[in-house]
Amino acid sequence: MITNPGGFHVTQASDPQRISLYLTSHGWSPHEEEGGTLWIAHDESYDVFVPRHRQMRGYLSHIGTLLKTLSVAEGRSEAKISLEISISDADVQYVHTDPEADPGTTPIDEGVRAFESLRQWVLSGAVFASAERPKVVQPARKPARALEFMRNVRLGPTFEGSYILTAYIPIPPRIGQTEIEVDDPFVRAASQPFERRVSLKLREATKEAVVAADEVIQRREGIEAFTRRAEKGVNANLCEALTGFTTREGGEACIDFSWALSRPVTQVAPITLNRDQVTVLKQAAQEMRAAAPEDDVTVVGAVVRLHREGAFGPGEISIAGIIEGSANERLRRIWLDLAEDDYSQATRAHDNGATVSVTGSLVRRGNRYFLKNPSTFTVRPDAP
Known part of the structure; x- marks a missing residue:
């Protein structure tokens, strides 16, 4: 997870539904009151009031008090809590593009390339989740469902630490959800909403592509290391997108996943890309395109x-x-x-x-x- 969130989305963080989702996921109990809801911590040592709607007089003052209380109760900064509230209903992918760059900056050409690669990477997951059968080269004409999904994906702010890109995938909550339990969607992926399936397939495909690159490097395997993983989402489009996360001169990249609080998942380790892996991924993409129309x-x-x-x-x-x-x-x-x-x-x-x-x-x-x-x-x- 990101440890230095920088600024935060005031509008999203002050949304009553996102705040309620955040409090529910942290074990707070709701009690209806006139004009809103009083939330009480699980050990009853703190309580916060969340107005029913934004138009209520003094709404932002209540939200300010809520953030101060949560900061004290959790021992974390208000900015960090605000960020988590603002993304509580979304899966977020963080892409660290250049750990050695000046914090929060990147050459403009590299930045444009990284943003386009981010879009291609997410799109490859959406196409794979939409397709009837996987292909080592995805069709130029994308499925309507994948294109509709992409209209709802949002770019988030960049962060310092390296040049960090963020993509937000909104995840629908379960209807009538009053309690939140950590799920294992990797086991029951078919029962997940389409948006979550895209996130899951993105992570699986990215991890498998990196493993395939390692097999080529360490065992001298051929292109089969990639093509036999087509069923897991490895294809030329994904590999090309991953190569755009590092600088042209080389370097490393890191991809981290954060899951919507409405459907929490046990945190998984980030995926790293080194210079040798990127070289193999680029060559693999070329060979897959040459072999498959x-x-x-x-x-x-x-x-x-x-x-x-x-x-x-x-x-x-x-x-x-x-x-x-x-x-x-x-x-x-x-x-x-x-x-x-x-x-x-x-x-x-x-x-x-x-x-x-x-x-x-x-x-x-x-x-x-x-x-x-x-x-x-x-x-x-x-x-x-």
């Missing part, structure tokens, strides 16, 4: 090269474009073969500077991308 990929872009033998028949083209629906909008050059009619359309699009789209299976060979089994080649009327 991304199915149902739609490429959108401009025709930049045409080639065929003779004046008629099929031919080869290349498109400079993006993968539609992919979170990675980097421009790629993609090669493909087209039948005669589609090649004629591509020629006209090239001459007119028009945008085209085509669907197929994306394969990477070395530094080149190829689209196999292309279909639905279309010249789009709109500009890119």
Whole structure:
């Protein structure tokens, strides 16, 4: 867990439901009173009053008194308690990106890369939790459930100590929950809400990817160390995301998990990444992409090269474009073969500077991308 939380979310920490959840999880007992609830500590040595709603006169004054009382009762700072209240209904992933950097800072390019990797990492867990069957390369077109889930994930503040990124995954509480017990969701994962399953699969997949990297380093295993763990969420997308948590020059990263108080879990050890593991993860991602195509990929872009033998028949083209629906909008050059009619359309699009789209299976060979089994080649009327 983070030991130096810095600032805290005043709005979230003053939410009555989050405060009640926090007090319940720490053994306080509620007693209804006019205008709110009086909470009494388990040893009856302290009590705090929580107004029923924020609009009540003097609400923030009551919250200030509550935090001071909790600080004395627990022997911890108000800032630390406020932070825990603000995230009491969420699973939180903390990613320490550079332990050797100046506290709370990182080079801007590295920071942008780390935030994008954080998004890709969480998305890989959501896609895995949504998929009917695991793949070593996740599809470019993500499941609707995974995309809907990502709309609810929130970035938290960064912290000092190293440059620490946080992702908040809201977890729905159990209906009618009046007591909180530590659960073992790893045993009964199927009964957990989707949001918690994503958190669990993220941790399992990340741990397994690191173990696979160690097997490659220590036992000289091949890519099978990764592909046989596809059932546990190890795939090229996850491995690529993990490599973005360290600096380009090397270094280490650490991933820590905190679980929502509404569905508490026994604390687990953080997962660390060292320079050698990151090197292996990067290579593994490349090999998995080279060995397994991304199915149902739609490429959108401009025709930049045409080639065929003779004046008629099929031919080869290349498109400079993006993968539609992919979170990675980097421009790629993609090669493909087209039948005669589609090649004629591509020629006209090239001459007119028009945008085209085509669907197929994306394969990477070395530094080149190829689209196999292309279909639905279309010249789009709109500009890119």
